[in-house]
Amino acid sequence: MSAHSDKEKGKPRAxxxxxxxPERRAxxxxxxxxxxxxxxxxxxxxxxxxxxxxxAEGTLYNHFENKDALLLGLFQALGExxxxxxxxxxxxxxxxxxxxxxxxxxxALAQDNFALFRVVVSEALVRPELGQRFAAxxxxxxxxxxGGTPPLPALPTLQALMTGLALHQALRHADPTPDPDALADxxxxxxxxxxxxxxxxxx
Amino acid sequence: MSAHSDKEKGKPRAxxxxxxxPERRAxxxxxxxxxxxxxxxxxxxxxxxxxxxxxAEGTLYNHFENKDALLLGLFQALGExxxxxxxxxxxxxxxxxxxxxxxxxxxALAQDNFALFRVVVSEALVRPELGQRFAAxxxxxxxxxxGGTPPLPALPTLQALMTGLALHQALRHADPTPDPDALADxxxxxxxxxxxxxxxxxx
Amino acid sequence: MSAHSDKEKGKPRAxxxxxxxPERRAxxxxxxxxxxxxxxxxxxxxxxxxxxxxxAEGTLYNHFENKDALLLGLFQALGExxxxxxxxxxxxxxxxxxxxxxxxxxxALAQDNFALFRVVVSEALVRPELGQRFAAxxxxxxxxxxGGTPPLPALPTLQALMTGLALHQALRHADPTPDPDALADxxxxxxxxxxxxxxxxxx
Amino acid sequence: MSAHSDKEKGKPRAxxxxxxxPERRAxxxxxxxxxxxxxxxxxxxxxxxxxxxxxAEGTLYNHFENKDALLLGLFQALGExxxxxxxxxxxxxxxxxxxxxxxxxxxALAQDNFALFRVVVSEALVRPELGQRFAAxxxxxxxxxxGGTPPLPALPTLQALMTGLALHQALRHADPTPDPDALADxxxxxxxxxxxxxxxxxx
DNA sequence: TATGAATGAGGGTTCATTCAT
DNA sequence: GATGAATGAACCCTCATTCAT
Numbered sequence: 060m061s062a063h064s065d066k067e068k069g070k071p072r073a074x075x076x077x078x079x080x081p082e083r084r085a086x087x088x089x090x091x092x093x094x095x096x097x098x099x100x101x102x103x104x105x106x107x108x109x110x111x112x113x114x115a116e117g118t119l120y121n122h123f124e125n126k127d128a129l130l131l132g133l134f135q136a137l138g139e140x141x142x143x144x145x146x147x148x149x150x151x152x153x154x155x156x157x158x159x160x161x162x163x164x165x166x167a168l169a170q171d172n173f174a175l176f177r178v179v180v181s182e183a184l185v186r187p188e189l190g191q192r193f194a195a196x197x198x199x200x201x202x203x204x205x206g207g208t209p210p211l212p213a214l215p216t217l218q219a220l221m222t223g224l225a226l227h228q229a230l231r232h233a234d235p236t237p238d239p240d241a242l243a244d245x246x247x248x249x250x251x252x253x254x255x256x257x258x259x260x261x262x
Numbered sequence: 263m264s265a266h267s268d269k270e271k272g273k274p275r276a277x278x279x280x281x282x283x284p285e286r287r288a289x290x291x292x293x294x295x296x297x298x299x300x301x302x303x304x305x306x307x308x309x310x311x312x313x314x315x316x317x318a319e320g321t322l323y324n325h326f327e328n329k330d331a332l333l334l335g336l337f338q339a340l341g342e343x344x345x346x347x348x349x350x351x352x353x354x355x356x357x358x359x360x361x362x363x364x365x366x367x368x369x370a371l372a373q374d375n376f377a378l379f380r381v382v383v384s385e386a387l388v389r390p391e392l393g394q395r396f397a398a399x400x401x402x403x404x405x406x407x408x409g410g411t412p413p414l415p416a417l418p419t420l421q422a423l424m425t426g427l428a429l430h431q432a433l434r435h436a437d438p439t440p441d442p443d444a445l446a447d448x449x450x451x452x453x454x455x456x457x458x459x460x461x462x463x464x465x
Numbered sequence: 466m467s468a469h470s471d472k473e474k475g476k477p478r479a480x481x482x483x484x485x486x487p488e489r490r491a492x493x494x495x496x497x498x499x500x501x502x503x504x505x506x507x508x509x510x511x512x513x514x515x516x517x518x519x520x521a522e523g524t525l526y527n528h529f530e531n532k533d534a535l536l537l538g539l540f541q542a543l544g545e546x547x548x549x550x551x552x553x554x555x556x557x558x559x560x561x562x563x564x565x566x567x568x569x570x571x572x573a574l575a576q577d578n579f580a581l582f583r584v585v586v587s588e589a590l591v592r593p594e595l596g597q598r599f600a601a602x603x604x605x606x607x608x609x610x611x612g613g614t615p616p617l618p619a620l621p622t623l624q625a626l627m628t629g630l631a632l633h634q635a636l637r638h639a640d641p642t643p644d645p646d647a648l649a650d651x652x653x654x655x656x657x658x659x660x661x662x663x664x665x666x667x668x
Numbered sequence: 669m670s671a672h673s674d675k676e677k678g679k680p681r682a683x684x685x686x687x688x689x690p691e692r693r694a695x696x697x698x699x700x701x702x703x704x705x706x707x708x709x710x711x712x713x714x715x716x717x718x719x720x721x722x723x724a725e726g727t728l729y730n731h732f733e734n735k736d737a738l739l740l741g742l743f744q745a746l747g748e749x750x751x752x753x754x755x756x757x758x759x760x761x762x763x764x765x766x767x768x769x770x771x772x773x774x775x776a777l778a779q780d781n782f783a784l785f786r787v788v789v790s791e792a793l794v795r796p797e798l799g800q801r802f803a804a805x806x807x808x809x810x811x812x813x814x815g816g817t818p819p820l821p822a823l824p825t826l827q828a829l830m831t832g833l834a835l836h837q838a839l840r841h842a843d844p845t846p847d848p849d850a851l852a853d854x855x856x857x858x859x860x861x862x863x864x865x866x867x868x869x870x871x
Numbered sequence: 872t873a874t875g876a877a878t879g880a881g882g883g884t885t886c887a888t889t890c891a892t
Numbered sequence: 893g894a895t896g897a898a899t900g901a902a903c904c905c906t907c908a909t910t911c912a913t
Contacts, residue, residue, distance in 0.1 A: 098388070099385075099387075099388030099389070100388075101304035101305075102304075102388075177387040177388060178387075178388070180383075180384075180387055180429075180433070181383075181384045181385070181387040181388045182302075182384070183433055184302075184380040184381075184383055184384040184387075184432055184433060185301070185302030185303075185305075185380060185381070185384045186302070187435035190432070190433040190434065190435045191433070191434055191435060193433055194430060194433040194434045216423075216427070216449070216452055216453065219423065219426040219427045219429075219430045220419075220422065220423035220426050220427075221426070222426045222429060222430070223422040223423050223424070223425045223426020223427065223428075223429060224419070224422045224423075224426065225426075226383075226422075226425060226426060226429050227397060227400075227422050227425070229387055229393070230383070230386055230387065230393040230394070230396055230397040230400075231393065231394055231397045232390035232393045232394060246419070249419055250419065
């Protein structure tokens with residue numbers, strides 16, 4: 060029973076968001092990701108997200124201020140995911156390291172994240188502030204230390220390439236990406252073949 | 263009788279509008295492009311498009327069945343633009359030809375088309391049937407004959423690269439693209455530098 | 466698939482208060498009936514119905530899928546009303562029974578229901594599926610057992626007569642039907658006078 | 669404005685004045701009747717009527733002030749039709765005369781007119797001024813002279829019966845009325861059987 | 872007179888958000 | 893917190909009507 064009747068007290072508001080239950084938050088974000096992935100952000104209703112999360116609409120607003128906050132939450136999640144996957148060991152031989160650099164963004168976007176990628180990019184393309192943040196996220200990371208490799212002249216360019224390939228994939232909507240790692244490897248190989256025509260084994 | 267106008271003479275020009283259907287159509291598409299480019303497809307109302315076009319709302323529907331048809335119209339326009347720009351003379355020296363191949367998609371998307379690119383990709387990412395058509399449009403064109411160049415092993419990959427760069431640019435929302443041709447050239451150069459490290463140009 | 470389970474804390478259901486759904490529904494139907502009765506179905510807006518019901522527009526759609534469902538709801542209401550009023554005791558003397566049979570449909574349509582009758586018939590005349598259902602409702606009910614009366618040869622015909630009179634009344638728009646029972650009685654008497662000219666029975 | 673036309677002139681055929689007004693008018697009314705009959709008045713657009721008539725929308729407005737005038741035109745047409753069919757010879761024996769009286773309205777409404785009947789009644793039920801005029805048209809005609817028959821006490825009632833049967837038929841949407849005359853005869857017979865069980869000739 | 876593109880008020884419907892329970 | 897009925901602004905679209913040709 061929830062007979063609050065707190066209107067009587069006129070209690071001063073002190074804790075706007077006391078618990079912020081991170082579990083619930085994550086569940087809602089997952090639901091949002093799934094829902095948005097199917098129909099896009101604008102064609103998905105809050106009700107759908109709520110049902111997908113097994114909650115009522117109103118509950119969503121206890122965890123996210125509005126629909127847009129849901130999108131931003133996803134954005135941030137994608138960012139963390141991407142950034143996390145970019146922490147790569149760079150003590151490998153140059154070729155391996157470079158391959159890792161190239162494969163990273165693709166792998167980050169693969170699998171479940173492809174859907175996320177679609178949704179976020181779809182909106183980022185149309186909302187400057189999102190777009191800029193996203194571009195920075197994807198392209199302008201500090202290039203990881205590449206062993207003894209001479210600094211590749213166009214690392215961002217290469218990353219753009221990989222992202223372009225990812226875009227290609229995303230646009231094709233070949234939904235169940237069969238094997239993201241294999242795909243990343245294959246593409247990396249292909250690009251490397253262009254860049255370093257001679258496969259000089261370093262080890 | 264019919265819509266034929268057999269009164270060629272008479273008023274040379276005043277306001278006799280046998281309303282050029284395609285003209286109106288193009289004007290509406292331009293208005294749609296501008297409107298969508300600013301706020302995205304979903305956040306733009308038909309009223310805004312109408313106003314931008316200097317027409318009443320209902321008039322839009324005399325030329326396009328619904329809002330979606332507007333988007334498809336833009337899609338097709340982008341397609342034609344891209345395809346047109348890909349018809350390039352390939353009797354140039356290999357390096358030039360390759361550069362042309364690479365620069366083409368970027369240039370196609372540059373300038374005014376960047377806005378178009380954003381809108382179309384934004385929706386294509388979220389609507390499979392659009393996405394597939396768009397991917398085919400961008401990536402799966404018959405590679406133009408490259409003079410005596412050995413068939414580049416990964417032309418689509420290169421095109422993906424250029425598209426990735428375009429996406430980069432699109433996401434950054436660096437709105438007034440300063441000089442699309444220069445940009446295309448620069449990027450092409452950069453990639454070529456990676457691919458063909460020695461500019462063995464005959465002096 | 467879904468790993469959200471931990472609902473160990475059996476929290477009791479909140480608010481054991483059924484929100485009086487059928488009440489609202491009835492209120493909306495009444496509002497619809499009144500609104501439609503004044504201007505007809507097509508010339509009445511959902512906004513008017515909402516106002517008449519003291520609700521917001523959107524609320525209507527929480528109870529009825531669309532405007533048409535409102536009409537169908539009225540249709541069903543009329544059906545139930547009519548059918549209910551036809552359950553009559555037939556142990557009366559033949560003359561009384563016959564009179565009851567004849568009066569029933571008229572009385573069913575009288576009073577408030579005249580407005581309903583107008584609205585429903587108006588649409589039923591123009592929408593085959595509604596019309597057929599309505600005709601069945603009005604004319605093809607199982608004729609009630611008439612005591613020892615020889616089965617009247619043309620009961621449906623008689624019912625049609627009464628309905629015709631009702632139509633007459635409905636068309637005249639003599640809106641505040643003064644006394645539906647009296648009217649039903651009078652008409653029944655008139656018809657009976659035609660059928661059984663000598664009411665010399667005293668039983 | 670142009671309620672009455674001017675036919676004072678000798679109307680030389682193929683004159684430089686080509687009004688052909690009544691012809692066009694009739695054609696439009698026919699088109700309206702057909703269109704309205706299929707989908708009802710409100711669900712039919714002026715464009716549909718125009719196309720059905722082989723004209724442009726604007727042309728309709730040269731002959732009818734607005735959509736409503738089309739309906740009124742049909743109303744009037746139905747009236748004339750009904751009235752015309754009621755002019756019956758009354759020198760027949762009473763039974764025949766009565767039968768004719770009864771059959772008349774039904775026959776008037778049969779065949780093509782059933783569609784008209786539906787449309788007009790559908791609107792008349794919902795628009796008082798139309799309804800009253802229509803009720804007067806159908807029910808309150810001067811009863812034709814019935815030979816030497818004693819004035820039937822409830823002639824309007826009988827006519828209401830026939831109209832009720834017609835309504836029945838109209839509601840059932842049994843579209844291709846098989847044989848209106850046969851139907852009229854059958855129903856008339858049935859009613860007569862109720863009224864005058866013995867075919868006694870009154871002297 | 873005939874045409875049909877243009878008009879724009881208004882219609883039905885949606886849905887993010889609120890709030891009493 | 894959780895709920896979901898209520899809200900109403902806004903949307904896309906229709907269509908009767910006008911008017912320049």
